[in-house]
Amino acid sequence: xxxxxLGTNNHTEQKLEFSLEVPLPSAREAHIAxxxxxxxxxxxxxGITKKLSASGNMLSAHWTAxxxxxxxxxxxxxxxxxxxxxxxxxxxxxxxxx
Amino acid sequence: xTIVIGFEGSANKIGVGIVRDGEVLSNPRRTYITPxxxxxxxxxxxxxxxxxxxxxxxxxLEEAELTPADIDCVAYTKGPGMGxxxxxxxxxxxxxxxxxxxPLLGVNHxxxxxxxGRLITKANNPTVLYVSGGNTQVIAYSERRYRIxxxxxxxxxxxxxxxxxxxxxxxxDPSPGYNIEQMAKKGTQYIELPYTVKGMDVSFSGILSxxxxxxxxxxxxxxxxxxxxxxxxxxxxxxxxxxxxxxxMAHCGSQEVLIVGGVGCNLRLQEMMGVMCKExxxxxxxxxxxxxxDNGAMIAQAGWEMFRSGHVTELTDSWITxxxxxxxxxxxxxx
Numbered sequence: 555x556x557x558x559x560l561g562t563n564n565h566t567e568q569k570l571e572f573s574l575e576v577p578l579p580s581a582r583e584a585h586i587a588x589x590x591x592x593x594x595x596x597x598x599x600x601g602i603t604k605k606l607s608a609s610g611n612m613l614s615a616h617w618t619a620x621x622x623x624x625x626x627x628x629x630x631x632x633x634x635x636x637x638x639x640x641x642x643x644x645x646x647x648x649x650x651x652x
Numbered sequence: 653x654t655i656v657i658g659f660e661g662s663a664n665k666i667g668v669g670i671v672r673d674g675e676v677l678s679n680p681r682r683t684y685i686t687p688x689x690x691x692x693x694x695x696x697x698x699x700x701x702x703x704x705x706x707x708x709x710x711x712x713l714e715e716a717e718l719t720p721a722d723i724d725c726v727a728y729t730k731g732p733g734m735g736x737x738x739x740x741x742x743x744x745x746x747x748x749x750x751x752x753x754x755p756l757l758g759v760n761h762x763x764x765x766x767x768x769g770r771l772i773t774k775a776n777n778p779t780v781l782y783v784s785g786g787n788t789q790v791i792a793y794s795e796r797r798y799r800i801x802x803x804x805x806x807x808x809x810x811x812x813x814x815x816x817x818x819x820x821x822x823x824x825d826p827s828p829g830y831n832i833e834q835m836a837k838k839g840t841q842y843i844e845l846p847y848t849v850k851g852m853d854v855s856f857s858g859i860l861s862x863x864x865x866x867x868x869x870x871x872x873x874x875x876x877x878x879x880x881x882x883x884x885x886x887x888x889x890x891x892x893x894x895x896x897x898x899x900x901m902a903h904c905g906s907q908e909v910l911i912v913g914g915v916g917c918n919l920r921l922q923e924m925m926g927v928m929c930k931e932x933x934x935x936x937x938x939x940x941x942x943x944x945x946d947n948g949a950m951i952a953q954a955g956w957e958m959f960r961s962g963h964v965t966e967l968t969d970s971w972i973t974x975x976x977x978x979x980x981x982x983x984x985x986x987x
Contacts, residue, residue, distance in 0.1 A: 590746040593971040594739050631736075635743055638702050642747040645706050646720065650753040 569618045570625050576613045576636065582649055584608040590639050591632070602628050654960055656725045657712065658952025659705075661741035662733025662761050663786055664692040666701040668712040669949025670723075671956050674771060678715035679942065679949040680708050688821045691814065698736035705744050712948065720752040727955025730758030730965070731976030733786065738972035746970055758965040759954045761946075762787060762978040763798060765912035767957055768950035773937035779906040781897045781925070782978075784913035784946075785810035785829075788854065788893075789978060790900045796983045801900040802852030809889050810915045812856040816885060819864050820871070820878050827945075832882045833918050839883025841876050849892050852899055859888065890921045894928050901934065910937045917944040961985035 578584040588608040596602050601620040608614070615632060619625035643649075655672045667681035684700040686692050713719065728745035731738060742758075749756040766780055780791040780798075788804040807815075810829060817828030822835070846862055848855040863885055870876045897909060909929055915921060922938050929936040943950060961984040 586747060586750045589750060589967045590743055593746070593968060594742065595971060597735050634699075634702065635739065638705075638740065638743055639747050641706060642744050643751065645710070646748055647751050649751050650720075 569620060570622060572617045572619075572625060572629060574615045574629070574632075576615075578611045578613060581608075581611045583643060583647070584611045584613045586643065586649060587613050587636070587639050591635055596628060604628060604632070654724050654956055655718065655722055656727050656757075656952040656956040656959060657723050658759070658764075658948045658950065658955050659709075659726070659728040659741045659745045660761070660764065660946050660948045660951045661701045661705065661737045662729045662731070663737065663946060664697050664700075665946040666705055666708060666737075666741070667946065667948035668705070668708045669947055669952045670712050670716040670718065671949055671952040673956075676949045676953075677718070678712045679947050680711040680715065681945075681947050682708060683826070685825050688823050689818050690824075691818060694734040694736040697734060698740045701737050701740045705740065708948075709744065709748070720748070723752060723754055725757055725955060725959040726752070726754050727757040727759050727951050727959070729761050729764065729951055729972075730970070731973035732761055733972075733974065735972070735974050738974070742970060742972050746967060750967075755959070755964045756967065756970055757955045757959055757963060758970055759951045759958065760976050760978060760981050761951075762789065762791075763981055763983075764950040764954040766791065766798060766910075767954040768943050768947075769910045769912040769937065769939055771953050772939045772943050773910060775908050775910045775935075775937040777906070778908035778910035778937060779897060779901045779904060781893060781909065781911045781916070782913045783809050783893060783911065783915035783921075785814055785915075787913060788856075790852065790896050791978060792900060792904050792906065793983065793986060796986070798978050798981070798983060800977070800979055801903065802854070802896045805850065805853050805855050806857040807860065809854075809856055809893065810913070812860045812889065813885070813915070815860055816863055816867075816881075819867050820881070827914070829915060829918065832886070833920065835879045836882040836886045836920065839877070839879040839881070841880040841884075842887060843870070843876055843880060843884040845884055845888040847888060847892060849895050852896055854892050854896055856889065859885070886918070886920055890918075890924050893921065894924050897925065898928050898932070901932065907934045908937065909934060912939070912944065914945045917941045957985040
């Protein structure tokens with residue numbers, strides 16, 4: 555995880571960043587998780603961005619944030635949501651044939 | 653034959669219901685109950701819902717004696733409501749819709765109440781009073797919209813009652829509104845409170861501030877009892893609701909009133925509205941707590957109407973929204 559540079563001497567303010575990669579059992583399940591987690595916006599305006607993507611069976615999330623506190627809240631919330639999606643897939647899967 | 657499963661969790665109730673062609677097959681529900689003196693916060697409410705939603709979903713399928721393959725459409729509350737709880741419910745709805753290969757449908761919470769009220773009571777074309785902890789609206793159907801003729805300009809009537817319950821530390825189990833109702837029955841002294849009807853609209857924040865201050869003063873000096881205050885608050889708030897409903901009825905030439913939403917459970921409100929309707933030669937419709945209070949079946953029922961008339965929500969459009977006006981939805985399922 556990149557650190558924040560708070561210096562003022564000719565430095566551009568840097569954003570905090572965090573990346574997370576989660577392997578799912580299959581590409582199909584990674585796609586389902588991505589589609590379930592993508593639609594809702596970040597609750598707070600400004601100070602945080604989140605990008606989700608899936609490649610093969612890997613679900614990826616990348617954040618940039620102005621403050622550590624905002625970043626921690628967003629990552630914590632995402633993990634709660636991811637956990638619920640995984641539990642749902644575990645309880646009511648496997649996916650119906652397409 | 654069309655079977656819809658509905659997910660509702662916009663406030664402190666979490667429910668999953670299954671409806672098939674006008675019949676409620678199952679409707680299990682849980683309530684997040686906080687200690688006396690406290691309201692429920694969004695993140696804690698969402699945590700509660702996350703902890704029970706899959707159990708409630710399983711119960712709904714078992715009680716209906718159905719499997720996922722039998723379901724035709726997955727409906728969920730798109731809004732309005734508390735952000736974090738709405739997201740929790742939408743996540744599960746999106747996931748099972750994909751797992752089961754079924755279409756998804758975002759439903760307006762208020763329209764869920766209206767459609768369930770219409771289904772259960774068989775009201776034809778009523779003036780609707782929608783009263784709960786989060787909403788207070790007088791609604792009439794006109795030209796493909798549920799139009800808002802009057803509403804609160806600040807807090808919902810149920811919010812006013814719930815927050816007064818916090819002030820006098822009433823239990824939140826089964827609900828603060830229910831406990832205020834029981835205490836009001838023992839009230840004997842009417843305490844005059846502000847009466848703030850504004851044409852077709854109402855305002856409750858001033859009444860709440862006034863009675864909060866009155867509670868501190870009058871209870872500590874034994875000028876009245878908590879029961880008197882509960883009685884007085886109900887008489888004032890409910891009279892205001894009756895007045896704006898009557899005004900809408902007169903304006904629309906309506907001969908029916910339907911009360912929906914959690915406060916619609918209140919028997920005193922039903923009684924007062926019933927008196928007004930009788931004097932006007934109109935009919936009053938109300939449901940009991942199975943359907944008055946937020947539940948999954950009401951979302952399934954509105955979802956059933958919407959799905960059969962062609963509504964579907966794409967996954968990319970399935971975001972929740974804390975504010976979702978009743979009149980934003982095109983009502984394609986009514987003539």
